[in-house]
Amino acid sequence: MGVSVVASEQLPDAQGRFGPYGGRFVPETLMHPLMELEAEYFRAQHDPEFQRELSYYLREFVGRPTPLYFAERLTRELGGAKIFLKREDLLHTGAHKINNAMGQILLAKRMGKTRIIAETGAGQHGVATATVAAMFGLKCVIYMGAVDCERQALNVYRMKMLGAEVVPVHAGQKTLKEAVNEAMRDWVTNVRSTHYILGTAYGAHPYPVMVRNFQRIIGDEARAQILEQEKRLPDLLIACVGGGSNAIGLFYPFLNDATVKMIGVEAGGEGILPEKHAARFHGGSLGVLQGTRSYILQDEHGQIQSTHSVSAGLDYAAVGPEHAWLHDQKRVEYSYATDDAALAAFQKLARLEGIIPALESSHAVAEAIVRVPKMGRDQLVIVNLSGRGDKDVAQVAARIKL
Numbered sequence: 001m002g003v004s005v006v007a008s009e010q011l012p013d014a015q016g017r018f019g020p021y022g023g024r025f026v027p028e029t030l031m032h033p034l035m036e037l038e039a040e041y042f043r044a045q046h047d048p049e050f051q052r053e054l055s056y057y058l059r060e061f062v063g064r065p066t067p068l069y070f071a072e073r074l075t076r077e078l079g080g081a082k083i084f085l086k087r088e089d090l091l092h093t094g095a096h097k098i099n100n101a102m103g104q105i106l107l108a109k110r111m112g113k114t115r116i117i118a119e120t121g122a123g124q125h126g127v128a129t130a131t132v133a134a135m136f137g138l139k140c141v142i143y144m145g146a147v148d149c150e151r152q153a154l155n156v157y158r159m160k161m162l163g164a165e166v167v168p169v170h171a172g173q174k175t176l177k178e179a180v181n182e183a184m185r186d187w188v189t190n191v192r193s194t195h196y197i198l199g200t201a202y203g204a205h206p207y208p209v210m211v212r213n214f215q216r217i218i219g220d221e222a223r224a225q226i227l228e229q230e231k232r233l234p235d236l237l238i239a240c241v242g243g244g245s246n247a248i249g250l251f252y253p254f255l256n257d258a259t260v261k262m263i264g265v266e267a268g269g270e271g272i273l274p275e276k277h278a279a280r281f282h283g284g285s286l287g288v289l290q291g292t293r294s295y296i297l298q299d300e301h302g303q304i305q306s307t308h309s310v311s312a313g314l315d316y317a318a319v320g321p322e323h324a325w326l327h328d329q330k331r332v333e334y335s336y337a338t339d340d341a342a343l344a345a346f347q348k349l350a351r352l353e354g355i356i357p358a359l360e361s362s363h364a365v366a367e368a369i370v371r372v373p374k375m376g377r378d379q380l381v382i383v384n385l386s387g388r389g390d391k392d393v394a395q396v397a398a399r400i401k402l
């Protein structure tokens with residue numbers, strides 16, 4: 001498979017680069033705060049007291065470990081490999097985002113910060129951040145695109161309920177990209193008091209490596225659970241890819257296991273036509289956006305293209321730099337699922353398993369529906385159920401009449 005997986009284990013390098021990807025492309029004023037964050041993060045990572053505190057809150061507040069659940073009826077229906085669901089949807093606040101939010105807020109407290117800011121797309125990261133900020137009594141401001149505020153109104157209300165201020169961003173396409181811009185602007189201005197809890201494995205170093213390490217608990221648990229339940233490693237891992245945090249969290253602990261294949265599923269939207277999707281590996285090219293170098297959907301002049309997906313959490317023009325690296329190394333395959341395929345998977349999982357998945361996670365389920373029937377009955381697949389679909393019910397109801 002041509003991968004030096006060992007090398008990948010050692011990435012990023014000291015400059016935060018994954019091969020040609022990653023790095024730190026920010027205004028001068030953010031250089032110092034990022035270096036301070038990097039130094040404090042690496043100290044915390046090797047501090048047993050920090051790790052003990054993080055484990056305590058992940059267990060007692062967040063609800064870890066999550067089950068690795070054998071999806072018996074879906075397996076029977078598809079007639080191929082055995083399907084296991086990693087149930088991140090069962091976490092407090094309903095998605096994997098809180099693994100990272102909890103890690104970062106403990107870091108913020110350690111650094112003496114009193115104010116938390118974050119960007120959010122689907123609203124799940126905003127809710128996770130507002131939750132941990134409430135829990136530790138820190139002031140919290142969430143930036144969210146005005147369009148996303150509308151399509152995820154329930155999450156906006158949840159954030160406000162938790163005491164956060166939600167700032168709708170009216171610039172540009174009014175979605176996640178613009179929310180990140182506003183959060184970065186705020187951080188530059190208020191950096192002394194403020195920590196920016198970025199929500200995915202994206203942005204300037206050290207965010208991609210830090211978020212990956214806070215999310216790798218998904219894969220660490222899944223690895224131990226499948227070995228316990230099936231006495232062997234899985235053949236295939238499937239996860240949806242927005243910025244890439246739930247996927248890298250699942251994949252990372254398996255990267256050195258050459259027999260384990262991995263598929264990251266991007267948003268195919270209405271199909272691979274300009275501005276109708278958010279599948280960065282199907283039309284993207286090398287560029288720099290919001291602090292890092294990666295695959296980006298841009299036009300021939302380097303203007304960032306509009307994107308579309310039924311799921312706000314996957315609707316972003318760039319992808320985390322480690323995924324760009326793993327793509328080029330051919331260690332992970334990147335496919336896409338369309339809006340229609342994701343909606344069909346949403347309904348199928350609800351009807352067959354009694355689990356309503358997030359629209360984001362439904363993209364991973366859609367890929368399983370395509371792949372699993374072509375696999376042997378003795379093979380094992382783990383699908384990351386990154387979140388639950390409660391937040392999406394109103395939006396789905398507008399498209400599907402029951």
Ligand SMILES: *Cc1c(COP(=O)(O)O)cnc(C)c1O
Nearest residue numbers: 124242243244245246313360387
């Ligand atoms: C935010 C979100 C995603 C996409 O983000 P990643 O960083 O790519 O994981 C996927 N699923 C759910 C449920 C989300 O809330």
